[in-house]
Amino acid sequence: DIQMTQTPSSMPASLGERVTISCRASQGISNYLNWYQQKPDGTIKPLIYYTSNLQSGVPSRFSGSGSGTDYSLTISSLEPEDFAMYYCQQYDSSPPTFGGGTKLELK
Amino acid sequence: QVQLKESGPGLVQPSETLSLTCTVSGFSLTSYGVNWVRQPPGKGLEWMGTIWNDGSTDYNSALKSRLSISRDTSKSQVFLKMNSLQTEDTAIYLCARGVFYYYDGTYYWYFDFWGPGTMVTVSS
Numbered sequence: 001d002i003q004m005t006q007t008p009s010s011m012p013a014s015l016g017e018r019v020t021i022s023c024r025a026s027q028g029i030s031n032y033l034n035w036y037q038q039k040p041d042g043t044i045k046p047l048i049y050y051t052s053n054l055q056s057g058v059p060s061r062f063s064g065s066g067s068g069t070d071y072s073l074t075i076s077s078l079e080p081e082d083f084a085m086y087y088c089q090q091y092d093s094s095p096p097t098f099g100g101g102t103k104l105e106l107k
Numbered sequence: 108q109v110q111l112k113e114s115g116p117g118l119v120q121p122s123e124t125l126s127l128t129c130t131v132s133g134f135s136l137t138s139y140g141v142n143w144v145r146q147p148p149g150k151g152l153e154w155m156g157t158i159w160n161d162g163s164t165d166y167n168s169a170l171k172s173r174l175s176i177s178r179d180t181s182k183s184q185v186f187l188k189m190n191s192l193q194t195e196d197t198a199i200y201l202c203a204r205g206v207f208y209y210y211d212g213t214y215y216w217y218f219d220f221w222g223p224g225t226m227v228t229v230s231s
Contacts, residue, residue, distance in 0.1 A: 001169075034217045036152075042199070042224055049206075049217040087152055091216045095167040098152040 002026050002090050006099035012107040017078050021102045023071045023088035032092040035064055035073045038085040038101075047086075048073065078104075109133035111141070111202050111222035118228050119192050125227060129185040129202030136160065136178055140205040141185040142218055143176060145198040153198075157205060158185055192229045199224040 003026040013019050023033065035048040046055045048064035051071060061076040075082055083106050088099040115127035129141060136158075143155040156166035158176045166174050175188045185202060203218035 032214075032216075036218075044201070044203070044218075044221040046217050046219050050213065050215050053215075055217075055219065089152075089154075089217075094165060095169070096154045096216075098154070100151045 001095060002029065002093055002097050004088055004090055004097050004099035006086075006088055006102050008102060009100065010103040010105060012105045013078055014107045015078055015080065019075050019078060019104065021073045021086055021088075021104075023066075023073070023099050025069045025071075025090055025092075028068050029090045029092035031067060032090055033064075033066065033071045034089045034091065035062075036087045036089065038087065040084065075104075109204065109220045111204060111220060113200060113202055113222045113225040115200070115225055115227065117226060118230065119196075120231055121193055121229055123192055124188060124190040125192055125196070127187040127200055127225065127227075129187070129222060131183045131185070131202075131204070134204065136180045136183060136185065140207060141178070142203045142205050143185075143187050144201045144203055144218070144221075145196075146201065146224070147195075147198045155187070155189075159205075159207075194229050197227065197229045199226050201225075 005024045007022045031051040033051050037047050038044045047058050047062050052064045063074050083104050086102045110132045112130050119125050140157050140159040142157040145153050156176050158164050158178050164176050173189050178185045201224040203221040206219050207216045
């Protein structure tokens with residue numbers, strides 16, 4: 001199985017700050033990489049699909065980039081509702097696997 | 108609007124079989140696949156398997172020998188059965204709609220709507 005390693009595992013940040021979460025795959029995944037947000041109440045929603053495509057309804061302050069084994073999610077200016085868990089997920093090969101998550105916390 | 112909701116027993120005895128139902132609305136199971144994902148308490152997400160819109164299935168190889176996913180399209184329900192449960196199977200079990208398509212030489216597969224999840228505890 002492809003292992004997905006997210007860094008950092010937790011990140012204190014302030015409102016209005018620009019933050020970047022990294023995700024590294026154990027082998028190249030050809031941009032087959034999605035990002036999800038999980039709120040404290042457990043609700044999960046997709047943010048980015050295929051590395052850099054913004055899911056409908058997701059604010060433009062979210063963006064994704066990367067290639068090969070290294071990918072990132074950037075939030076350009078943190079809003080209060082952005083403090084949550086974030087997961088990357090590859091689907092280059094089965095089984096699709098998720099990163100361990102990054103908890104974005106209010107500093 | 109699109110909704111998914113999981114249901115099932117909250118407590119299962121070790122070595123017994125887990126049966127869960129995902130009831131969907133706002134879309135047809137013959138147009139979209141449905142995936143099962145689980146999350147042990149305080150941990151990350153694990154994809155368990157999917158039933159595609161054509162009724163075929165794919166499973167995580169780590170669970171394949173214990174897992175079965177099926178559906179009843181007339182009731183808009185997807186079922187998960189997993190046998191020989193152990194304490195490490197304690198988790199929140201979630202179902203999620205899968206979007207899958209090819210475009211311009213690339214394939215896209217992601218989970219666009221998720222249920223709230225149901226907690227399953229394996230304990231005697």
